[in-house]
Amino acid sequence: MTGYRVSGRGLNARRGMVATGAVAAMVLLSACGGSDSKDNTSQPSSTGSDTGSTPSAMPSMDMSPSPSATPAEALKSGTYEGTFSNVADAPDGTKAIAGTATMVQTKTGTTVSIAATGLDPKVVYVAHVHKASCSEMEGGTHFQFEPGGDPKPPNEVWLTPVTVTSAGKGSATTKTDKPVNSDAKSVVIHEKRAAGSTTDEAKPPKLACADLKKG
Numbered sequence: 001m002t003g004y005r006v007s008g009r010g011l012n013a014r015r016g017m018v019a020t021g022a023v024a025a026m027v028l029l030s031a032c033g034g035s036d037s038k039d040n041t042s043q044p045s046s047t048g049s050d051t052g053s054t055p056s057a058m059p060s061m062d063m064s065p066s067p068s069a070t071p072a073e074a075l076k077s078g079t080y081e082g083t084f085s086n087v088a089d090a091p092d093g094t095k096a097i098a099g100t101a102t103m104v105q106t107k108t109g110t111t112v113s114i115a116a117t118g119l120d121p122k123v124v125y126v127a128h129v130h131k132a133s134c135s136e137m138e139g140g141t142h143f144q145f146e147p148g149g150d151p152k153p154p155n156e157v158w159l160t161p162v163t164v165t166s167a168g169k170g171s172a173t174t175k176t177d178k179p180v181n182s183d184a185k186s187v188v189i190h191e192k193r194a195a196g197s198t199t200d201e202a203k204p205p206k207l208a209c210a211d212l213k214k215g
């Protein structure tokens with residue numbers, strides 16, 4: 001939280017009245033990683049575009065800090081599971097994605113895996129553990145062991161690569177070297193590279209989300 005406050009002052013000084021939104025946007029940006037900033041703006045119903053650099057356009061509801069406002073707690077060992085469904089602002093034409101995300105928590109580490117259906121073998125996907133539920137900002141930003149820290153593994157939990165069969169079944173597994181905490185709420189699948197494209201999406205859009213609930 002120190003980083004949040006420090007950057008908040010800097011932005012306040014520079015941006016005046018819109019600083020609150022800007023600060024939240026910057027925090028979310030840094031929490032999610034440059035390649036994944038779509039995470040910040042998962043409610044396009046009001047703006048329709050990524051507004052990370054134009055905070056004045058962001059509705060205040062986007063900026064709710066609630067996912068990080070509650071201090072993370074230890075998470076009980078056991079299996080947490082959820083079912084994928086498309087997020088509301090998945091790009092037009094996204095096929096129905098289903099399947100499951102599974103997280104097995106132990107005292108020494110966490111294994112997260114996905115078994116998704118409805119994927120396109122010509123598309124490159126990425127998936128991460130996110131820190132909000134699917135109904136709250138479509139999963140919000142990435143889970144981080146150290147909030148505000150390095151926006152990539154090992155501080156985040158990425159499921160890479162996502163392997164997709166010709167039948168559209170996607171799978172990925174990753175294991176952390178320490179157990180996640182209660183901030184680990186969901187798994188989100190993004191489109192990293194469109195079919196036929198040779199370049200990655202600048203802001204990999206969210207396609208589907210699964211809440212991780214204890215079984």
Ligand SMILES: [Cu+2]
Binds near residue numbers: 129142188190
């Ligand atoms: Cu993600």
